[in-house]
Ligand SMILES: Cc1ncc(C[n+]2csc(CCOP(=O)(O)OP(=O)(O)O)c2C)c(N)n1
């Protein structure tokens with residue numbers, strides 16, 4: 001199968017959906033000629049024109065609000081938020097307006113909007129351009145949240161997001177834009193709420209999101225050398241969450257580590273660990289372990305930044321401890 | 332060029348500060364190109380007269396807020412090269428112990444409340460600093476630097492309204508360099524920018540941001556009046572950035588022509604213009620100017636070498652400074 005970058009995959013998904021449906025449009029800062037600072041959208045304005053690839057001033061609450069209004073009245077906007085860190089600026093439009101319109105109107109109004117943004121540290125971009133804020137929006141009923149872990153998921157999930165009648169937030173990892181993966185040429189969509197078992201294993205389950213899927217896969221390779229057979233699962237969307245797949249794996253292996261790049265406290269890892277604890281407790285041989293980013297603003301200095309995010313070695317270390325029973329007898 | 336009533340020393344300091352900024356940026360760019368600097372940075376080169384003209388009208392106790400393109404403001408407000416370069420390289424001796432980097436340098440000792448990586452993110456902070464001055468009966472003035480692109484942020488209109496209602500001692504200084512990222516200002520700003528401030532009853536000025544004397548003269552007047560409670564004020568400074576949006580923005584002809592860049596650099600350079608004026612007025616000779624330039628160049632080179640050799644923070648510092656009241660081992664040791 002041909003391999004393309006995550007960036008190309010997103011570009012293809014958008015182009016295909018824009019060809020298929022005239023009501024799909026892109027709006028955001030420097031999305032047209034510049035094709036965004038990451039060059040993900042290059043070429044789209046040439047095909048679809050400035051009427052459907054719309055450059056805005058630096059006015060995030062304004063253009064997200066316009067997206068919500070446009071979505072309520074018959075279009076499918078893909079709103080481009082240049083950095084996930086700017087979510088804080090648009091929280092009212094996203095969480096008070098987009099997320100609640102369907103419910104508050106008793107099902108009369110809906111907001112088929114996609115907010116495309118990013119996440120991920122270790123780019124030396126410091127505290128306001130490195131955050132992974134998906135837990136913030138996953139907390140809000142009414143929003144769906146997708147976290148592609150490779151070019152394949154980035155394409156399939158984007159196409160599903162655009163066709164979804166609800167507001168969807170998609171987080172792409174900035175560090176993966178140039179990573180290649182096999183992506184079929186023929187059209188495909190990835191349904192929301194369907195986890196992907198990246199690697200089957202018997203001894204321990206590693207649940208990872210976004211780039212942490214790769215971290216888990218590398219950890220699994222390290223563990224395999226020592227005879228530990230790890231299963232790696234990518235939920236792909238955290239809202240909706242494929243709880244059944246996660247529980248099934250937990251029951252099979254009886255040990256689970258959840259790895260995610262959001263801050264560890266009050267994050268995705270806690271939510272997933274909590275559900276497994278509630279529903280698979282009697283099948284477990286060890287407590288479910290959470291591994292998130294350190295609970296500190298992302299530091300600029302490379303000497304500090306690199307230790308804030310889980311690495312394959314960290315995950316493997318914890319897996320060994322869980323396997324040896326060390327975690328159970330600790331404390 | 333506009334004339335001001337400052338003395339020779341003031342003129343020479345303004346010149347020095349502008350050259351220091353240019354020199355800092357040349358070195359920062361070099362650090363990026365030679366892959367010695369982590370991440371990206373935004374160059375202030377070309378806009379020196381704005382930061383210097385304004386900051387030379389301020390006291391050390393006056394406050395500024397800065398932007399992602401903030402090295403110029405930082406130098407102009409009195410910062411040292413060493414701590415700045417250390418910060419750019421993420422070293423322990425940097426202004427923020429390596430935690431902030433280029434986009435977050437703050438220099439509390441000189442009243443620089445910090446650069447900001449959120450466009451428009453400091454508009455509230457600057458207005459709040461002016462609020463403090465009024466509340467505590469201090470005569471500090473705050474200057475809020477931001478770009479033309481930042482005028483699209485709604486926050487500005489909220490705080491201008493309050494600043495005007497409460498006559499706060501804040502000066503909003505918009506550095507209009509013609510672009511926000513890869514987009515021309517006329518494509519993102521409807522109507523007139525000065526008229527927006529005027530709509531709130533705020534006195535607004537437009538000035539040639541390449542003419543340090545004109546900027547300084549206006550700033551001196553507005554700062555003095557803001558101190559007396561006649562603020563807030565707005566200044567739109569017409570200027571130009573020589574480099575790309577950031578150091579990595581090299582192929583930029585799709586949004587900005589080489590001829591345009593050449594014209595600004597050759598015909599409107601703030602340093603060349605001011606240097607010519609200094610010589611013409613007999614304030615400094617060409618030789619004296621060359622000597623000044625050489626000294627600054629040497630200072631910068633030494634600071635860079637120092638920063639390159641400096642150490643990174645200890646890994647244990649990673650969770651230090653998250654909360655003020657949780658004492659970290661290092662802080663306890665030095666307390
Ligand atoms: C809230 C927010 N939106 C977008 C960005 C991305 N961004 C960084 S600088 C910039 C352009 C700023 O233009 P301007 O205010 O004119 O300042 P200049 O870079 O020209 O000095 C943009 C869009 C950001 N950092 N913060």
Ligand SMILES: [Mg+2]
Pocket residue numbers: 478479480506507508509510511512
């Ligand atoms: Mg600008």
